[in-house]
Amino acid sequence: MSEQVRDLESFRAEVASWLQDNFPKTLKGQGIAPFGGVEGEVEIDPDAALWRDRLASRGWGTPTWPSEIGGGGLSHVEAKVLSEEMHRVGAINPIPLLAGMGVTMVGPTILEYGTEDQKRRHIPGICSGKIRWCLGYSEPNAGSDLASLATKAEDNGDFWLINGQKVWTSGADISQWCGALVRTDPSAKKRDGISFLMLKMDQPGVETRPIKLIAGASPFCETFFNDARAEKGDLLGALNDGWSVGKRLLQHERASQTGARPTSNKVGLTLQDLAKQYVGEDEEGKLLDSDLRTRIASHLMHTKAHGLTVARIAAEAKGNPEVSAAASILKNSATRVSQERAELALEAMGHQGIGWEGDGFTEDEIEHVRGWLSGKAISIYGGSFEIQNNIIAKNILGLPEMTQKG
Amino acid sequence: MAALNEEQQMIKDQATAWVKAQAPVSKFRAMRDQEAPLGFFPDTWTAMTELGWSGLVIPEAYGGAGLGYQTLGLVLEQLGRNLVASPLFASSVVGAAALMTWGSDAQKQSVLPSIANGSRWVVLALDEGPRFNPTSITTRLEKSEQGWVLSGHKTFVMEGMAAHDLLVAAEVVQPGLEPELCLVLVDADIAGLSRVPMKTMDARGYANISFDQVLVESDAILDIQGSLQTVTDIAAATIASEMLGTAAAAFDMTLDYLKTRKQFGQVIGGFQALGHRAASLYSEMELTRSCVEAALVALDQSSENSSELVALSKTKVSEFLHEMSGQLIQIHGGIGMTDDFDAGFYLKRARVLESAYGNAAYHRDRYASILGF
Numbered sequence: 001m002s003e004q005v006r007d008l009e010s011f012r013a014e015v016a017s018w019l020q021d022n023f024p025k026t027l028k029g030q031g032i033a034p035f036g037g038v039e040g041e042v043e044i045d046p047d048a049a050l051w052r053d054r055l056a057s058r059g060w061g062t063p064t065w066p067s068e069i070g071g072g073g074l075s076h077v078e079a080k081v082l083s084e085e086m087h088r089v090g091a092i093n094p095i096p097l098l099a100g101m102g103v104t105m106v107g108p109t110i111l112e113y114g115t116e117d118q119k120r121r122h123i124p125g126i127c128s129g130k131i132r133w134c135l136g137y138s139e140p141n142a143g144s145d146l147a148s149l150a151t152k153a154e155d156n157g158d159f160w161l162i163n164g165q166k167v168w169t170s171g172a173d174i175s176q177w178c179g180a181l182v183r184t185d186p187s188a189k190k191r192d193g194i195s196f197l198m199l200k201m202d203q204p205g206v207e208t209r210p211i212k213l214i215a216g217a218s219p220f221c222e223t224f225f226n227d228a229r230a231e232k233g234d235l236l237g238a239l240n241d242g243w244s245v246g247k248r249l250l251q252h253e254r255a256s257q258t259g260a261r262p263t264s265n266k267v268g269l270t271l272q273d274l275a276k277q278y279v280g281e282d283e284e285g286k287l288l289d290s291d292l293r294t295r296i297a298s299h300l301m302h303t304k305a306h307g308l309t310v311a312r313i314a315a316e317a318k319g320n321p322e323v324s325a326a327a328s329i330l331k332n333s334a335t336r337v338s339q340e341r342a343e344l345a346l347e348a349m350g351h352q353g354i355g356w357e358g359d360g361f362t363e364d365e366i367e368h369v370r371g372w373l374s375g376k377a378i379s380i381y382g383g384s385f386e387i388q389n390n391i392i393a394k395n396i397l398g399l400p401e402m403t404q405k406g
Numbered sequence: 407m408a409a410l411n412e413e414q415q416m417i418k419d420q421a422t423a424w425v426k427a428q429a430p431v432s433k434f435r436a437m438r439d440q441e442a443p444l445g446f447f448p449d450t451w452t453a454m455t456e457l458g459w460s461g462l463v464i465p466e467a468y469g470g471a472g473l474g475y476q477t478l479g480l481v482l483e484q485l486g487r488n489l490v491a492s493p494l495f496a497s498s499v500v501g502a503a504a505l506m507t508w509g510s511d512a513q514k515q516s517v518l519p520s521i522a523n524g525s526r527w528v529v530l531a532l533d534e535g536p537r538f539n540p541t542s543i544t545t546r547l548e549k550s551e552q553g554w555v556l557s558g559h560k561t562f563v564m565e566g567m568a569a570h571d572l573l574v575a576a577e578v579v580q581p582g583l584e585p586e587l588c589l590v591l592v593d594a595d596i597a598g599l600s601r602v603p604m605k606t607m608d609a610r611g612y613a614n615i616s617f618d619q620v621l622v623e624s625d626a627i628l629d630i631q632g633s634l635q636t637v638t639d640i641a642a643a644t645i646a647s648e649m650l651g652t653a654a655a656a657f658d659m660t661l662d663y664l665k666t667r668k669q670f671g672q673v674i675g676g677f678q679a680l681g682h683r684a685a686s687l688y689s690e691m692e693l694t695r696s697c698v699e700a701a702l703v704a705l706d707q708s709s710e711n712s713s714e715l716v717a718l719s720k721t722k723v724s725e726f727l728h729e730m731s732g733q734l735i736q737i738h739g740g741i742g743m744t745d746d747f748d749a750g751f752y753l754k755r756a757r758v759l760e761s762a763y764g765n766a767a768y769h770r771d772r773y774a775s776i777l778g779f
Contacts, residue, residue: 297774399661399673402677
């Protein structure tokens with residue numbers, strides 16, 4: 001046994017014994033519900049708070065981040081062992097969820113572009129799971145054409161003064177901090193006059209209004225800035241270089257969205273078993289609707305191909321999942337997997353798949369419908385399906401910037 | 407591309423260089439124009455045997471290199487890129503696999519070394535109609551007073567005109583026993599056997615073959631334990647590599663054209679309709695490559711789920727090659743329709759490969775059955 005393998009095995013034993021002592025058994029297999037759910041709509045359960053704090057005390061909510069500022073200081077392989085051991089005992093890491101956009105996007109970007117002072121002030125809060133971050137990117141007139149954003153920040157000597165409006169700000173109403181793209185030089189070309197600012201959400205100049213979406217919930221807000229303030233030291237990256245910082249953050253976002261997740265949170269039946277339940281099967285066990293059977297088979301093959309590709313790209317990067325242009329391929333492919341699955345499940349369920357609420361439908365059925373609806377956002381957020389194709393065409397294939405003619 | 411070891415990287419580089427220098431598409435064109443009687447050029451084959459490819463997956467004990475299917479796939483992919491015609495797939499892959507899987511020691515000893523050195527072409531005669539249907543075989547092997555007698559008809563036998571020997575799928579019919587599938591090793595020049603060339607659009611050497619009371623020795627029979635699947639899986643998974651190469655070359659030609667062809671005062675690849683099409687084709691190719699490689703690795707490791715991955719691989723690559731070869735013509739426009747340009751070769755070859763050893767629909771149905779629905 002090599003030294004590395006031996007070290008890894010002793011690390012595994014250490015993790016297992018720590019989990020034995022520290023993971024509250026009441027949370028076993030409970031998923032995210034005790035932590036307030038996806039949108040933080042419920043009060044956090046006391047055991048869940050305890051688990052969050054114990055995990056954070058080791059830095060294991062953000063295992064590969066530097067330990068001096070709240071991370072776990074682990075290597076990628078050690079982090080994998082940690083996650084395997086947690087999975088084994090039915091524990092989840094709630095910190096990426098509790099930190100909003102902090103763990104997946106803002107944090108990695110601060111680690112890359114931030115000053116030592118910024119890292120010291122912002123990273124520990126993210127690692128603790130107590131400071132939630134939102135992102136101020138899109139505006140009513142700047143969606144896919146993000147560089148058209150108009151929210152402006154003026155240097156007032158002692159602070160930045162911010163005015164404008166953002167939209168589709170996920171979790172803005174429950175976040176403590178926001179990373180926002182703002183215009184700091186209105187006279188420069190679109191992309192050259194943008195900066196990345198970090199500001200507090202709890203202040204008089206910031207107002208949030210939740211937007212009710214087609215699935216019924218309100219995960220996004222409109223966010224208004226009226227003379228809102230940001231500290232001078234909270235400009236991330238160089239002045240007017242916000243476009244590169246913001247683009248890099250989006251690469252981290254795409255990398256976090258390359259795994260195909262079910263649009264419904266309930267893990268359970270496979271799609272083929274769900275279909276059998278509602279459609280029925282013949283004596284050989286074949287789904288009675290042969291057309292649906294073919295399409296489910298195609299879908300499952302695409303799902304498998306996606307998984308194999310994620311693994312292949314990771315193997316080629318030698319186990320170091322660096323964000324790359326391939327993330328655009330995987331994001332679009334993951335989108336297709338999730339949305340297709342939701343559509344097929346709904347189709348299989350027939351009239352039981354049109355429920356909105358009430359006793360006529362099971363909880364799972366309603367969950368499928370809501371998940372199918374909210375899943376329509378996957379091909380829009382994080383750079384739409386079409387924007388990803390622009391990126392693939394330009395950055396991987398070397399084609400010119402896209403125009404519409406022809 | 408999966409992480410390769412040093413030997414695999416070397417073989418891949420060698421295949422890439424050889425195909426580029428020695429087997430350009432113009433060589434295939436010359437073969438087609440001359441209507442080469444075998445469906446390939448013998449000198450091409452000689453060069454390939456000298457590189458050791460004819461014995462690549464045959465064990466060292468029988469004169470081969472004893473390498474795996476993943477390594478073989480690297481060579482097949484390069485051959486597919488330039489539409490290289492040869493008996494490599496039919497004889498050194500499928501024929502050899504059948505003998506390696508089901509041959510007796512004596513059968514292996516007598517045949518495999520000559521397949522490995524490229525001097526003898528031994529191919530599988532399986533299909534009996536227009537579609538791949540390996541469980542419904544009507545060719546019969548019966549006991550008579552003179553010994554075993556083979557009767558029946560086989561269609562679209564790959565390299566069937568060139569082959570020295572055939573491995574014929576047949577049902578053994580014996581009084582009082584359930585009919586059982588087997589393979590019979592038959593000399594292609596034996597009395598009672600007749601071959602008719604099938605002129606296909608990919609200009610290769612297919613044959614329809616009839617067996618009229620062909621006398622067979624009992625030591626020519628291979629016991630296949632009731633199913634051809636082990637070998638048809640190997641065939642489907644390896645031909646998928648060739649198809650991936652064919653599709654990848656079609657993609658590269660298309661991308662090159664998108665970057666050079668100008669209309670409306672700019673290169674056409676800058677138009678979003680075409681750029682997005684290229685982006686989705688490329689993405690689909692990446693997904694397909696993962697499936698093709700996974701199936702070959704599964705065969706090498708005799709994984710439990712190898713059939714599932716083979717069905718996945720052949721479906722994905724058939725779908726992608728179908729789409730890619732169509733887009734190759736469409737995006738090239740009028741020039742793509744001309745015989746002087748190579749695009750048509752890719753389109754024609756694509757449809758032939760798609761149907762070989764089960765088309766997308768066949769393997770999709772199989773995939774669903776394997777997954778239990």
